[in-house]
Amino acid sequence: MMKKFVSLLLMLTLLIAGCGKNESADSNSEDAKTLTLWSVETEDKEVVEKAVEEFNNTHADLKINAEFFDDESLKTKMKVAIAGNKLPDLFTYWSGDTFQTLVETGLVGDITEQINEDEELKSNVLPGGFESFSFNEKTYGIPLGISAVSLWYNKEIFEENGLTPPSTYTELLEVVDQLNENNITPITVAGKDRWPILHWYSYLAQRIGGTEPFEKAKNGEIDFTEESFVEAGEKLKELAVNKKGFVNGFLGLDYAAAEALFLNGRAAMYLQGEWALQAFVKNKEFAEKVGFVSFPTVEGGKGNKDIYHGGFGIGMAISANADQEAAFEALKFLTSAEQRMGIYETGDISPMKNVELDQSKMNPLVYEYSNYINNNVEGFFGYYDQNLDSKRADQFLNTSSAIVAKPDIDVKKELSKIVK
Structure with missing residues (x-):
C-alpha cells in the first residue's frame, strides 16, 4: 500500500513539475513581441510566409504575424487604419x-539612420531604389522589386525577314515598313486600356527631352506643350498612324486581346513590362522565340537607352508607432534577396545588385532578362499616369489615345488640354 502511495506521490510530483515547465514555456512565448505585417503580395504569399516562418523560428523575442490583401482591399484597410x-x-x-502623403502626415518610420549604418544594404540596392521611397533626404522604405518596360520581339519573325531589333527610332520605322511590306503586323497595342499607348508616348518624350521636362511639367514650371512633348506626340502619330505600325483596330483591343496577338505569333513586337514574362513562359516553345531590347533612342535626343520606364513600384515600410529597432530587424530580413529568391526566380526582378539566381530553377528567358536588367539599367523614369495627380493622369491617358486616333490631329492642341 505504501509502495502504491509513494508511486502515486511521485507521479503527481512529476505532473506538477511538467505543468510548471509548460507554464514557463507559454510565458516565454507570450513575452515575445509580435509584429503585424500587411502584405499585398498575394501571388507570392507562399514565399513570404516561408520567410516569416524562418524569422519566427530564429528570433525568440520577436514574432511576425502576416496578413495578405489584394490591392484594393489593402488600400481600404489602410484608410481605416x-x-x-x-x-x-x-x-x-x-x-x-x-x-509621400503617409510620410508627410508622420505615419511612416524614418529608417535613414539604419540604412546609413548598414553599408552592405545601402550599396546593394540598384540606383533609384531608396530614392523612390525617400523624401526630403530621408528614407522610409526598402524596395521589393523592379518594374521595367521593354520592347519584346519575336526572334523567329525577325530572322525570317532578315531584320535586326531596332536601336533607334529611325531603325524602328524601317522595321515597321519591312514588316508591313511582308503583310506582318509590326506592333500589338492594347489601345482600349489607354495606358499601353501612354507607354509609347512616355518613352518617346523621355528619349527626346530626357527626364527633366516631365519633372518641370509635373511641378507646374512648364506645361505639356513644351517642344519635346509635342515632338514625342508627332513621332507617336507618325509611327502608329502614318506608318501603320500599330495593329489595325488597336484602339478597340484590350490587354488580353493585344497580348494574345504577340503570343500567337501574329505580331512582331510588343512594348510591355516584365510582368508579361509570366504569359510568355507558359509556353516553353514560344518563350524560346522571345527577345528583348531597350526602347530605341531618338537621334539628337537627350534620353539614354539604359534609362527604363518603370521603377521601384512597391516597397516595404514600418509604422512610425512601431518598435523601430524590432520592426527594422524584421524589415531587413523580409526584404533580403535570400528570403525573396523564390519570387525573383519566377520573373519578378530583384532591386538588389548582388543576387545569385539559380539558373536551374528558372526559365531561360526569365534568367536572361533578370540578369540583363540587374547589370545594365542605369536608372528609371516613372509612369506618367502614376506620377501625376489623378486629374492630369486621366487627361494624359485621353490625350495619348487621341494623338493616335486620326492622321490630322493637332498634337499641340491635344497636349494643351492637360491642365491642373
Whole structure:
C-alpha cells in the first residue's frame, strides 16, 4: 500500500513539475513581441510566409504575424487604419504621391539612420531604389522589386525577314515598313486600356527631352506643350498612324486581346513590362522565340537607352508607432534577396545588385532578362499616369489615345488640354 502511495506521490510530483515547465514555456512565448505585417503580395504569399516562418523560428523575442490583401482591399484597410492611427508595424505599399502623403502626415518610420549604418544594404540596392521611397533626404522604405518596360520581339519573325531589333527610332520605322511590306503586323497595342499607348508616348518624350521636362511639367514650371512633348506626340502619330505600325483596330483591343496577338505569333513586337514574362513562359516553345531590347533612342535626343520606364513600384515600410529597432530587424530580413529568391526566380526582378539566381530553377528567358536588367539599367523614369495627380493622369491617358486616333490631329492642341 505504501509502495502504491509513494508511486502515486511521485507521479503527481512529476505532473506538477511538467505543468510548471509548460507554464514557463507559454510565458516565454507570450513575452515575445509580435509584429503585424500587411502584405499585398498575394501571388507570392507562399514565399513570404516561408520567410516569416524562418524569422519566427530564429528570433525568440520577436514574432511576425502576416496578413495578405489584394490591392484594393489593402488600400481600404489602410484608410481605416490611418483614420484610427493604427497602422500595422510593417506594410507593403506603392511608391509615389500616396506614400509621400503617409510620410508627410508622420505615419511612416524614418529608417535613414539604419540604412546609413548598414553599408552592405545601402550599396546593394540598384540606383533609384531608396530614392523612390525617400523624401526630403530621408528614407522610409526598402524596395521589393523592379518594374521595367521593354520592347519584346519575336526572334523567329525577325530572322525570317532578315531584320535586326531596332536601336533607334529611325531603325524602328524601317522595321515597321519591312514588316508591313511582308503583310506582318509590326506592333500589338492594347489601345482600349489607354495606358499601353501612354507607354509609347512616355518613352518617346523621355528619349527626346530626357527626364527633366516631365519633372518641370509635373511641378507646374512648364506645361505639356513644351517642344519635346509635342515632338514625342508627332513621332507617336507618325509611327502608329502614318506608318501603320500599330495593329489595325488597336484602339478597340484590350490587354488580353493585344497580348494574345504577340503570343500567337501574329505580331512582331510588343512594348510591355516584365510582368508579361509570366504569359510568355507558359509556353516553353514560344518563350524560346522571345527577345528583348531597350526602347530605341531618338537621334539628337537627350534620353539614354539604359534609362527604363518603370521603377521601384512597391516597397516595404514600418509604422512610425512601431518598435523601430524590432520592426527594422524584421524589415531587413523580409526584404533580403535570400528570403525573396523564390519570387525573383519566377520573373519578378530583384532591386538588389548582388543576387545569385539559380539558373536551374528558372526559365531561360526569365534568367536572361533578370540578369540583363540587374547589370545594365542605369536608372528609371516613372509612369506618367502614376506620377501625376489623378486629374492630369486621366487627361494624359485621353490625350495619348487621341494623338493616335486620326492622321490630322493637332498634337499641340491635344497636349494643351492637360491642365491642373
